[in-house]
Amino acid sequence: MIPNLIGGEWLRPEADTLPVYDPATGEVIEQVPLSGTDAVTAAVAAADAAYKDWSRTPVMDRVRLMFSFKARLEAGFEDLARIVTRHHGKTLDEARGEVRRGVEVVDFACGAPTLLQGRTLRDVSGGVDQDLYRFPLGVVAGVPPFNFPVMIPLWMFPLAVVAGNTFVLKPSERTPLGAVRLAELFTEAGFPPGVLNLVHGAGPVVDALLTNPAVAAISFVGSAPVARHVYEVAAAQGKRVQALGGAKNHIVVMPDADLDAAVPAILGSAFGNAGERCLAGSVAVAVGDASGSLLEPLLARAAALKVGPGVEPGVDVGPLIRAEHRDRVAGYIERGAAEGAVVLLDGRSETSRAGFFLGPTVLDRVSDSMAVGRDEIFGPVLSVSHAATLEEAIGQANRMSLGNMAVIFTRSGKAARQFREQVDAGMIGVNVPVAQPFAFFPFSGWKGSFFGDLHVHGTDGIDFYTRKKMFISRW
């Protein structure tokens, strides 16, 4: 059983466990405890006890420890990537990309002496000066999803702790091993006990964090219904919340698009990470003449993608996270066909092998009145739809209840600008597979893809993990 980390001690709770799998083989590789509220209470108390000294630790000392953590992340980079592949299933290259994007948040956190600065206005009125200082919040809790077991925890705790908060992390019960390795490296870097705590488990652990009075703020990333639940419960308790939800991202292909560049990008977007990505391109909308030219190269290349274990060189598409999830995604293919979509490439041919595999699937003639055109599928299923005009394509994207990302492929600056101005999504790409903001900008989902006011990382992250105190003085 993997242990919790509470107040600097690795502890195995008396608790039921869930298996952690290697999705490429279906074998059980670990057991994760389903901790109870006692573990949550202990972890929050440990974080609360550590807060007084940690919040008063000079920022340069906090940053020195963050640099030490960063050095350990670089030294352990390949090991972290292999841990991700082993229990998530994504290819090693995808895992390396994930770890890099996570470490970039630590790079950003190392800029705390600048980021945590306040503002000042001397002589605001006769002899009176006014200053704004940033203070930490207290104990912050973080709840990541399964699909980025290293990157998403790194979106959360480095910025929170460098700002002077202490942290309780509840890793995904399906992929808890990345967070364990991160916590080991964090401890080795010399952070004091209790600054970062880990409590493994599922929904009940999250609910205990949401209602614990000593938890000041929650960073959540996961599916839209759970994001809404976390937002509603935590906000009702007076906590600060950022809750990132699911996605149904559209990729619009204009008649003037460079298909040699667009087709591989669309495949990378739809089938990278086996489609288990909140920035996955889920629906490709071919506009006008693109309808006639897109499908042939798309299908040829999609059919040539190699499905297999993520550790094998040359593999493009790894397994899904669990057999139940694979069956749910396969159910969407069946449902799409029943609703009138045309199955041009059927990944269900890959389901007979060991592990939780499903191959790339392309459905044509999908509309947003079908479940496959509306719901987040979270697997390697690309839906294709057709629109006469850019306005029609934008209208389709804007009918989604979720608004994470949208991408356009075009050679026209005018079309790209219209797309940027009119699409109701918070992350817009032009001629890129995935519009993921770097660590120094916010990860900026809209509509049902985000509940809260301040997004993760970037200066939003600093604002989220600090509260402002005004100081007005006359001497």
Ligand code: NAD
């Ligand atoms: P999930 O919502 O099932 O789980 C996320 C976390 O919430 C886990 O730690 C889980 O233990 C906890 N949880 C699950 N059910 C709960 C409940 N009823 N009450 C309280 N806590 C609960 O999500 P997942 O399947 O792990 O991850 C995939 C989802 O995450 C997809 O919808 C994906 O789009 C989304 N996601 C969003 C972003 C983003 O930035 N917007 C990034 C990655 C993933």
